[in-house]
Amino acid sequence: MLGRxxxxxxxxxxxxxxxxxTARLLDAGLRMxxxxxxxxxxxxxxxxxxxxxxxxxxxxxxxxxTGMQAWNYMLRDKDNSASVLNTFQQIRSNAREAxxxxxSEVWEAVNDSWLQIKDMLARPVGEQxxxxxxxxxxxxxxLAHGAVLGSMLREEGFHFAWAGTFIERADNIARIMDIxxxxxxxxxxxxxxxxxxxxxxxxxxxxxxDSAYRWLNAGQIDARxxxxxxxxxxRFPRSLAYSHAALRENLAALARIHGIEGTSNELMRxxxxxxxxxxxxxxxxxxxxxxxTDFTAANSSIAQAIGQDYRFLA
Amino acid sequence: xxxxEFFDEMHKPDGSVRDAYSGYQKWYGEQxxxxxxxxxRDAENAFRRTGITFNVYGEDEAEERLIPFDMVPRIITxxxxxxxxxxxxxxxxxxxxxxxxxxxxxxxxRAGRVPEHLFRNNAAWLPDMVGFTPxxxxxxxxxxxxxxxxxxxxxxxxxDNARTPSGVSYMxxxxxxxxxxxxxxxxxxxVESVSNYPRRLxxxxxACAPDCAEGRPVVAVLTPGIFNSAYFEHAFLAEQxxxxxxxxxxxxxxxxxxxxxxxxxxKPIDVIYRRVDDEYLDPLSFSPDSVLGVPGIMDxxxxxxxxxxxxxxxxxxxxKAIYSFMPEIVEFYTGEKPxxxxxxxxxxxxxxxxxxxxxxxxxxxxxxVHGSGGYGMLIGPAASKRELSDFAAKLRAHPEGYIxxxxxxxxxxxxxxxxxxAPRHLDLRPFVLVSPDKVDITPGxxxxxxxxxxxLVVNSSQGGGTKDTWVLKD
Numbered sequence: 147m148l149g150r151x152x153x154x155x156x157x158x159x160x161x162x163x164x165x166x167x168t169a170r171l172l173d174a175g176l177r178m179x180x181x182x183x184x185x186x187x188x189x190x191x192x193x194x195x196x197x198x199x200x201x202x203x204x205x206x207x208x209x210x211x212t213g214m215q216a217w218n219y220m221l222r223d224k225d226n227s228a229s230v231l232n233t234f235q236q237i238r239s240n241a242r243e244a245x246x247x248x249x250s251e252v253w254e255a256v257n258d259s260w261l262q263i264k265d266m267l268a269r270p271v272g273e274q275x276x277x278x279x280x281x282x283x284x285x286x287x288x289l290a291h292g293a294v295l296g297s298m299l300r301e302e303g304f305h306f307a308w309a310g311t312f313i314e315r316a317d318n319i320a321r322i323m324d325i326x327x328x329x330x331x332x333x334x335x336x337x338x339x340x341x342x343x344x345x346x347x348x349x350x351x352x353x354x355x356d357s358a359y360r361w362l363n364a365g366q367i368d369a370r371x372x373x374x375x376x377x378x379x380x381r382f383p384r385s386l387a388y389s390h391a392a393l394r395e396n397l398a399a400l401a402r403i404h405g406i407e408g409t410s411n412e413l414m415r416x417x418x419x420x421x422x423x424x425x426x427x428x429x430x431x432x433x434x435x436x437x438x439t440d441f442t443a444a445n446s447s448i449a450q451a452i453g454q455d456y457r458f459l460a
Numbered sequence: 461x462x463x464x465e466f467f468d469e470m471h472k473p474d475g476s477v478r479d480a481y482s483g484y485q486k487w488y489g490e491q492x493x494x495x496x497x498x499x500x501r502d503a504e505n506a507f508r509r510t511g512i513t514f515n516v517y518g519e520d521e522a523e524e525r526l527i528p529f530d531m532v533p534r535i536i537t538x539x540x541x542x543x544x545x546x547x548x549x550x551x552x553x554x555x556x557x558x559x560x561x562x563x564x565x566x567x568x569x570r571a572g573r574v575p576e577h578l579f580r581n582n583a584a585w586l587p588d589m590v591g592f593t594p595x596x597x598x599x600x601x602x603x604x605x606x607x608x609x610x611x612x613x614x615x616x617x618x619x620d621n622a623r624t625p626s627g628v629s630y631m632x633x634x635x636x637x638x639x640x641x642x643x644x645x646x647x648x649x650x651v652e653s654v655s656n657y658p659r660r661l662x663x664x665x666x667a668c669a670p671d672c673a674e675g676r677p678v679v680a681v682l683t684p685g686i687f688n689s690a691y692f693e694h695a696f697l698a699e700q701x702x703x704x705x706x707x708x709x710x711x712x713x714x715x716x717x718x719x720x721x722x723x724x725x726x727k728p729i730d731v732i733y734r735r736v737d738d739e740y741l742d743p744l745s746f747s748p749d750s751v752l753g754v755p756g757i758m759d760x761x762x763x764x765x766x767x768x769x770x771x772x773x774x775x776x777x778x779x780k781a782i783y784s785f786m787p788e789i790v791e792f793y794t795g796e797k798p799x800x801x802x803x804x805x806x807x808x809x810x811x812x813x814x815x816x817x818x819x820x821x822x823x824x825x826x827x828x829v830h831g832s833g834g835y836g837m838l839i840g841p842a843a844s845k846r847e848l849s850d851f852a853a854k855l856r857a858h859p860e861g862y863i864x865x866x867x868x869x870x871x872x873x874x875x876x877x878x879x880x881x882a883p884r885h886l887d888l889r890p891f892v893l894v895s896p897d898k899v900d901i902t903p904g905x906x907x908x909x910x911x912x913x914x915x916l917v918v919n920s921s922q923g924g925g926t927k928d929t930w931v932l933k934d
Contacts, residue, residue: 147704147722147723148704148705148706148720148721148723149710149721149722149723150709150710150721151704151705152723242686242691242695243686245692245695245696246695246698246699246703246704250510254509254510257509257510258509261508404723404724456723457721457722457723457725460710460721
C-alpha cells in the first residue's frame with residue numbers, strides 16, 4: 147500500500163475516534179447539567195470545555211458558560227478547528243484519499259454518517275436536538291468500526307486503521323484523566339470527607355465507563371478504584387491498558403506482514419515494560435499527573451514512529 | 461406521444477413502441493406509478509451515498525455535485541451494436557495508426573491527405589514523441605467515441621476523446637443502481653453485462669507493459685488528487701482494478717524506473733494509467749511549476765521503461781480540426797471507407813467555409829477546435845442576437861480556432877418525470893480499450909441526456925444527466 151494511503155487511513159480513524167470521544171464527553175456534561183442546579187451546571191460546562199482542551203478558544207468568544215454555547219462550540223463552531231464538524235470534514239477527506247484502500251462498506255458507513263451529521267450541524271443545535279446529534283456522532287464510529295471488522299482484508303490497511311483508533315483513544319483518555327487528576331488524587335482532604343461523588347461519576351461518564359465500573363465494583367466509587375479501572379483494567383475497552391494492548395497487537399501484525407520490526411515496535415516494547423506488572427500504588431507513588439504525561443508522550447512517539455516505519459510522508 | 465421532427469428511440473411516430481423497448485415497456489406498464497415515483501427519488505440518494513459526485517470547476521466552493529440520473533434505460537439492439545462496434549473498431553485502429561504515423565514518417569502528410577499545419581499549430585502536439593514508439597505500439601489505450609443518432613440507421617461520430625476520456629464509472633454505477641432498484645427487470649430483459657470493464661481495462665493495460673516488467677505488471681492510476689472533478693472515478697477504477705491510486709507526490713524516478721512510495725519502500729510501476737494532462741506529467745519537460753507530475757518521468761518513458769496510458773501527445777486526436785479529416789484518416793490507414801460517418805464540418809480556417817458559417821450562424825453549432833466539455837461553444841438556434849454577433853466577432857478574429865457543424869436532429873429517449881415519460885435528447889459514449897493485439901469494446905457506454913425539454917446540450921457541466929445504457933443480448 148502507498149505510504150500516503152496508510153497515512154490517510156491512520157488519520158481517518160484517529161479523527162473518527164476523536165469525534166466519538168468528544169461526543170461522549172458532551173454526553174456526560176449534558177447528563178450532569180440536567181441533574182444539577184444552574185450554578186453547578188455552569189461549572190459543569192466549564193469543566194467539559196476545559197476537559198476537551200477548548201477553554202482558551204471558547205473564552206475568546208463567550209463570557210459565560212451555558213450548555214447551548216458549550217455544545218455548539220464543540221460541535222459546530224467554525225473557529226474551533228477541533229469541532230466535531232471540522233473533525234468530520236477531516237474524516238471524510240482522509241476517507242476520500244484512502245478510497246481505493248477501504249471497502250465500499252466502510253466508505254458508505256463514513257459517507258452516510260458525514261451526510262447525516264453535516265445536515266444536523268448545518269444550523270445551531272438546540273436542547274431538543276443535542277441528544278440525537280451526540281447519538282449520531284457516536285454511531286458513526288460504531289458503524290465504521292463494524293464495517294471495517296466485517297469487510298476489510300486482514301492486511302496492512304486494517305491494522306493502520308486500528309492503530310490510529312487506539313493511539314487516539316489512549317491519548318484522549320489519558321488527557322481527560324490528566325485534566326481531572328486533581329479529583330483522582332486521593333488526598334487527606336478527601337479521606338473521610340464526603341467527596342462529591344457526582345464528580346467521580348462525571349469522570350467515568352466522560353469515557354462511558356460508568357455502567358461498566360458499577361458492574362465490576364458493585365457500586366463502590368472511590369478514586370483508587372476509578373484510576374485502577376481507567377488505567378489498568380484490560381477488560382474495559384476504553385482503558386489505557388486495553389488501548390495499549392490493542393495497539394500492540396496491530397503493530398505486531400504490521401511487523402509480521404512486513405517481516406521486519408521497526409522503531410514503533412521497539413518503542414511499544416519499552417512502553418510495555420514500563421506498564422507490565424504496574425500496580426495502582428506504583429501509579430500513585432509516581433504521581434498520577436507525571437504518569438499520564440509520560441504515557442501520552444510515549445504514545446505520541448509511537449504514533450510518530452509508525453509514520454516513519456511505514457513511510458507515511460516523503 | 462406526439463410525432464415530432466426528432467427520431468425517438470423508444471416510440472414510433474404513431475405512439476407504438478419500437479422492438480428494442482418492447483420488453484421494457486411491458487414491465488413499465490405493469491408498475492404502480494407510486495412505486496416508480498419512489499424509485500425515482502431513491503436513485504438520487506443511492507448516488508449521494510456511494511459518493512458518485514463530481515466537482516464543478518469555477519464554483520466558489522469546491523462543491524461536490526451529483527449528475528442527475530434518469531432511471532429509464534437507453535436501449536440498443538444486438539444488431540445495432542454489432543454495426544456500431546465494427547465502425548468504432550475501424551475508427552480507433554485508424555486513430556492509433558495515425559498517431560504512430562504523425563510521430564514518425566508522416567506518410568499521410570506526404571501523401572497530401574491532411575495538411576501539415578494541422579498539427580504543427582496544435583497545442584497537444586508533442587515534439588518529445590517524435591521518433592519514439594510506445595510499448596506495444598499503442599498510443600490510444602482508452603478511447604471514448606461520442607456518437608449521436610438521428611434516425612433508425614443513422615449514427616454519427618461527434619467527437620473522438622483520446623486524451624483522458626472520463627465517465628466510465630457512470631456506465632458501471634448506473635448499471636449497479638438499476639440492478640439494485642429493479643432486479644426483476646433484469647430477469648425479464650436479457651442485457652449484456654458491463655461490470656467486467658475494470659477487469660478488461662486491467663488486462664488491456666497489462667498487455668501494454670514495457671519489456672522490463674517482471675511477472676504480473678504493476679499498474680497504477682495517476683490522479684491529480686481529491687479536488688479533481690473526476691477524482692471519484694479515479695479512485696473507483698483503481699479500487700476495481702486492484703491498482704494503486706497514486707499522485708505525483710507519491711512518485712519519483714528510482715534506478716531508471718518510475719517508482720511509488722509504498723509502506724515497503726519505493727516500488728517500480730510498469731503501467732501508469734494517467735488521468736492528468738500531458739502538460740502536468742513532467743515538470744522537467746513541460747510545466748516547471750507543476751506539482752502534479754513526476755520530474756524525469758519522460759526520460760524513463762523514452763527509455764521504454766514505463767508505459768503511460770494514453771501516450772503523451774495523443775491529445776492531437778481530440779482536436780476538432782483533426783476530427784474534420786477523420787474520413788480521410790480512416791481511409792488512408794485502413795484502406796476502407798469509414799463505416800461510421802462524421803458530422804458535416806466546416807473548418808472556419810477555410811475562407812469559403814468561414815463565409816458560409818458567418819452567413820448561417822443562427823443555424824449552426826460552432827465549437828472551439830481545442831475545447832471540450834461543452835465550454836465555449838455556440839448553439840446558433842438557441843443563441844440571442846447579441847450572442848450571435850459577439851460570436852461572429854470572435855470567429856472573424858480567430859477563424860482557425862473554430863469549426864462549425866449543422867444543428868443535428870439528435871435522437872430522443874424518454875426520461876421519467878412525475879408526469880410520466882417525456883422525450884429528451886441524448887448521445888452515447890462507448891469506451892474502447894486498445895492493446896497490441898486487440899480492440900475491446902464493452903457492450904454499453906455512457907448515455908448523456910439533456911434533462912431540459914428541447915435542449916441539445918448533454919454535457920454534465922451544463923446540466924446534463926445520464927442513463928443506464930443497455931445492449932440487448934441476441
